[in-house]
Structure formats: C-alpha cells, structure tokens
Amino acid sequence: DSGVTQTPKHLITATGQRVTLRCSPRSGDLSVYWYQQSLDQGLQFLIQYYNGEERAKGNILERFSAQQFPDLHSELNLSSLELGDSALYFCASSGTTVPNSPLHFGNGTRLTVT
C-alpha cells in the first residue's frame, strides 16, 4: 500500500461530460503529480503541485485542470470529455522537493468515456 488514495476507482461517463478525480497523498507529502496512461502508452505527465501551488506542467489539455487544496488533497477536473480521454489516471505524491525522489503512486482511476 503506497498510502496514496485515489477515488473513484472506476468512472464511466458520456462524451461532453465533466468529471472530477480525487487524490489524497501520503501523509506528510507536499507534492502531488497527475499522470495519464492511455492504451499501449507510457505514463504521460500532466501536472505537479507543491503545497498548493502549480510547480510543473506537462502535456495537459486545456480542457483539463487541477488544483491542490490546503489539506493537500488534489483534484483533476476533466471537461468536454472525448472518447480519446478514456485512460487510467494516476496520482502520485512525493515527500521531498528533491527532483529525483521516488514517486508513490495510487492505484489509479479508470475513466471510460462512451
């Protein structure tokens, strides 16, 4: 158990809809990362927050947004959903500001857009 909790585990929704994925980092971890894994793809970095502030941004679509709250949990909002957004979305947390420190991943949210 990594200590990172993601909810929900599964989400099925229709095109054009909006969903929110939630992540609770390991106790004490200030950094939260979001990754997307599509079919046959590696993990694609979306965005990172550190103590409530955006620190790094990857290939995140404009239809997607994220935030980290004062209690350090994070939410990833996906809007105007398209079929191609179907993927596994992973949240990870890290306890240090050292860039090469290992990330601790949650078990992911599987999003299916129909």
Added chain:
Amino acid sequence: DQQVKQNSPSLSVQEGRISILNCDYTNSMFDYFLWYKKYPAEGPTFLISISSIKDKNEDGRFTVFLNKSAKHLSLHIVPSQPGDSAVYFCAGGSNYKLTFGKGTLLTVNP
C-alpha cells in the same frame, strides 16, 4: 516524440536466471533515471534509481547500468523470481518532470 523508449514489449525468462530490461533515451537533459514496477490493478512502485553522473547502482537483486554515451540504461534482475513478473517502466527525469517509457512486460516462469 518519444524521449524514452523500451523497445521490447515483453520478455520471458526462467526462474533463477538473469532478466535484462533495456531502455533508450534521447533527451540529454535527463539528470536522473528511475525504474518502476507495476502489477495489474495497482499503481507503479519505485524500484531503483540512478543519477546521470553514475554508471551503476545496485540494490539487492536489482542493478541499473547507465551508458550516457549510448543514451542507454538497463535493469538487471538476478536471480529472477516468479514474483518479479510485472510491467517494468523506465523513466528519465529533469527538474520535476518524469518521462516514462511504454513499459516491458516481464514474465518469470517457474
């Protein structure tokens, strides 16, 4: 543009033998590399890392080798155990961004 490539989608080895998983990268800005292991229905778990200033790092049965001139790294698992059967991802890091390969499915046969 795939900056981290794991060219072997799968690898099968016998229990007790060596498993060698390979990874190539194109981004010269990576200053550290990590390997993660992933079981089905779970998130990736950290396995081992190496700084770009080193050429080898060892942790128990796991050793990572880095050849900067060839932009190549490899993960050696000796001896391989059935519980090592999983998908292995290599990742290159720069600042706070990790770029992952697509993974290699390792199957260790008893």
